[in-house]
Amino acid sequence: MPWGEITKLRQQVANDVDHLKKDRRQAGSPLGEKDLEEVVRARVRSRVAEWAQTWSLTNPPLSGEELERVRTEVFNLIFLAGALQRVLDRPGVEDVLVDGEWMYIDSYGQPRERVRSPFSSRSQAVEWVNQMAAASGHGERLLSYATGKVEFDLPDGSRVAATLLTGDVTIAIRRHVAEAATLVDLEKWGAVDTIVASFLSAAVKAGLSIIIAGDMATGKTTLMRALGREVPAHERLATLESEPELRLNYDDPDRHAHVLAFRTREGNGERDATGRVTLADLVPVSLRYKATRVMVGEVRGDEAIAMLEAMIAGGAGSMCTLHAKDPEAVVDRLMVPLARAGLSDQASYRLIAAAVDLIVYVDAIDETDQGGQVHRFVSHVWETAGRSEGGGVALSQLFAPREDSGEVRAMPTRTPMNERRLRKLERKGFHRRWLIDYPNGQWRPLRRAGGAA
Known part of the structure; x- marks a missing residue:
């Protein structure tokens, strides 16, 4: 699925939710965290259904499994870590490193794994970084050649450091390796x-x-x-x-x-x-x-x-x-x-x-x-x-x-x-x-x- 389609859907859902949040605030009944997640899921389902009809006019129709994957990607991009969420959800993952077209995954007790980056281009990787940084809520600056680097937290608390000082986009994600152990x-x-x-x-x-x-x-x-x-x-x-x-x-x-x-x-x-x-x-x-x-x-x-x-x-x-x-x-x-x-x-x-x-x-x-x-x-x-x-x-x-x-x-x-x-x-x-x-x-x-x- 082209990344551009996912980001367009994400923006449409985000706009829908922003309008609804504004209306609810004005009505004196602001959305709570649980309500917000349900609203986002509902808007994702609606927007993806509309998009799928248009998509099928010029492309082969998507299967139910493919549609569910699109819904998941859009939701993850709003609430979680987008294209990298599936990797971060894997048990035992401690660190994720994206170096250009390659991604390296360090998991507890396992040798380092080398796979293709989920991003098809440098601009896509930078776009992901800046979307996540903007959503982090800590006021971090965005990644550009003027700033060179940026650090922020993902919704699950994982720490992200990204830079353009290496000649390509380099992203390092550090999970909570310090488990809640006694x-x-x-x-x-x-x-x-x-x-x-x-x-x-x-x-x-x-x-x-x-x-x-x-x-x-x-x-x-x-x-x-x-x-x-x-x-x-x-x-x-x-x-x-x-x-x-x-x-x-x-x-x-x-x-x-x-x-x-x-x-x-x-x-x-x-x-x-x-x-x-x-x-x-x-x-x-x-x-x-x-x-x-x-x-x-x-x-x-x-x-x-x-x-x-x-x-x-x-x-x-x-x-x-x-x-x-x-x-x-x-x-x-x-x-x-x-x-x-x-x-x-x-x-x-x-x-x-x-x-x-x-x-x-x-x-x-x-x-x-x-x-x-x-x-x-x-x-x-x-x-x-x-x-x-x-x-x-x-x-x-x-x-x-x-x-x-x-x-x-x-x-x-x-x-x-x-x-x-x-x-x-x-x-x-x-x-x-x-x-x-x-x-x-x-x-x-x-x-x-x-x-x-």
Whole structure:
């Protein structure tokens, strides 16, 4: 079906609905969300039926299945993601990348799939981007050679970034890879065991400040989302993100009634950043609204200082994620944005040591190329222990892999924990004897490709 026919039908239905909404407002009975969807479906059926009669005068008549597909495409273009909705509806899809005439689909635990783009031309792809951006309701600028790039959300919350700076139209769609999981779910999936889950749950409830670090696609945000669900219900929690992944206010609104979900905002000016709001801007704003804890989706810029200072100045129990390729490089990785902001090494070390209680590292083993799956798991947990003799941040390794036995997941190390922190954990239900009684943890078997455990 020519894309131009679909977009014409979409515009006709949109005009019909706009007129009806205006009439209903003037009559004092505006359309609700459920009514609006029913009205759109009805207008789609009517307009497609009219169009099909005209189409059949010069083309072979469409079958019932083909007509239903036209209706679905038109409806999706108004309410959902149009030409890409069928791909986004597939179970397990995490990322969709459109590069010119090709589309790449990343699904959980599966190798990357390469298929033809649903767009037949560059102009069609740009038209889709701008229709979706205009419908997003966030006031984003449109994609053109003057702007170069644009970012916006689809109706399901998926984040879209599109650019013309690559010589063709490049579109990246990031789904909600951070599932609405609890620590119990993560234990079932093998991301944590009972001991690590109990330890982290108690740490959150005790108000310890935590950095969750790891490489790309290891499950950092999924873990932080699960830890966020451990925050006591009476606390006022602020989430600060550039992409809406934590969504604690949606997971369990009865439990998290005090969630302030702050979002960054791109500048609207074509030549400057007018209207831009960054994570660094949002940290102090969230504290003004009496948030007792702050959760930052990913620390990578100037917000690092604001985040660490918030942890010291009343935001105890705050959390953030940090991209680090190696577990031993977490502190050095955090030093990068601090140095960029003008802090000396010694000032940075003092700030980290004073603000952070625990560092949790998540790792992954990707065996999809061997017919296996992606194993994501916590591999290390450290606590900060003041300053080291060399002036850096001293770390005590509480959980770590057992390299001698080939175990890659976090096992108790029997390293003594800070007594004050340990007592806080005990008051929240953790038992120190578990670190001694279960030296090998309580992990589920790791089902490796080829039968390795």
